[in-house]
Amino acid sequence: MSTALKIDVVTIFPQMLNGFLQESMMKRAAVAGLVEFNAINLRGCATEKHNTTDDRPFGGGPGMVMKPEPMFAAVESVRTPESRVVLMTPQGNTFKQSDARRLADECSHLIFICGHYEGVDERIRETLVDEEISIGDYVLTNGVLPATVVIDAVVRLRPGVLGGGETATEEESFSSGLLEYPQYTRPPEFRGMKVPEILFTGDHGKIAEWRKEQAVNRTAERRSDLLENAQENSENNP
Numbered sequence: 298m299s300t301a302l303k304i305d306v307v308t309i310f311p312q313m314l315n316g317f318l319q320e321s322m323m324k325r326a327a328v329a330g331l332v333e334f335n336a337i338n339l340r341g342c343a344t345e346k347h348n349t350t351d352d353r354p355f356g357g358g359p360g361m362v363m364k365p366e367p368m369f370a371a372v373e374s375v376r377t378p379e380s381r382v383v384l385m386t387p388q389g390n391t392f393k394q395s396d397a398r399r400l401a402d403e404c405s406h407l408i409f410i411c412g413h414y415e416g417v418d419e420r421i422r423e424t425l426v427d428e429e430i431s432i433g434d435y436v437l438t439n440g441v442l443p444a445t446v447v448i449d450a451v452v453r454l455r456p457g458v459l460g461g462g463e464t465a466t467e468e469e470s471f472s473s474g475l476l477e478y479p480q481y482t483r484p485p486e487f488r489g490m491k492v493p494e495i496l497f498t499g500d501h502g503k504i505a506e507w508r509k510e511q512a513v514n515r516t517a518e519r520r521s522d523l524l525e526n527a528q529e530n531s532e533n534n535p
């Protein structure tokens with residue numbers, strides 16, 4: 298897939314996105330034409346005076362709920378049959394590397410809905426959204442930070458974004474079902490701590506074997522659940 302990935306982010310805090318989009322890989326990807334970012338200010342889509350985007354919950358209770366009319370207007374202003382609409386919510390499926398890979402490979406247009414206050418009116422979730430994503434079992438004040446987490450993980454997997462000299466994403470933690478092996482750089486000795494000899498041998502076969510062993514040991518120590526899943530997958534798909 299070589300066309301630019303289009304990403305729209307619907308939020309009442311479009312400025313929160315700027316720092317993230319104007320630095321490092323995201324900026325480079327946009328400048329290179331690999332991704333097109335667009336922040337949609339939800340307040341500009343409000344239909345009532347005072348640009349209201351939230352209201353009190355029916356049935357009572359604390360906080361405010363984001364109204365459906367501005368959200369539908371915002372999403373429908375950019376949605377096409379190719380779009381995938383993602384609601385950021387702590388109630389969604391927990392985001393994983395496999396989701397980043399799927400969205401990077403399969404999508405040409407992502408629309409992120411960022412909630413605030415108590416979240417969004419349930420009718421938005423029911424009828425406007427293709428997928429609900431959580432970035433973990435904790436609650437943040439609004440959806441911009443979670444959306445940027447997902448955007449970063451997806452965009453770096455798009456062809457050309459990391460470039461040749463950057464990381465090999467297939468060997469990274471979670472991509473192969475394992476955590477990555479330990480990495481070292483210069484100097485060869487620092488405060489008495491030496492880099493493992495094997496890495497200086499130039500024997501790429503042996504180095505690859507050592508790294509695989511390290512990755513398996515590290516995963517077993519820290520995330521035995523990943524090893525169990527990998528084993529289950531290989532038994533189910535021999």
Ligand SMILES: C[S@@+](CC[C@H](N)C(=O)[O-])C[C@H]1O[C@@H](n2cnc3c(N)ncnc32)[C@H](O)[C@@H]1O
Nearest residue numbers: 385386387412415416431432436437439440443
């Ligand atoms: C304060 S939270 C709303 C939480 C909601 N009342 C609940 O209990 O499920 C406000 C917004 O922040 C975003 N958000 C907060 N935590 C999140 C998480 N772990 N993953 C994804 N989005 C999150 C969502 O967009 C959410 O609508």
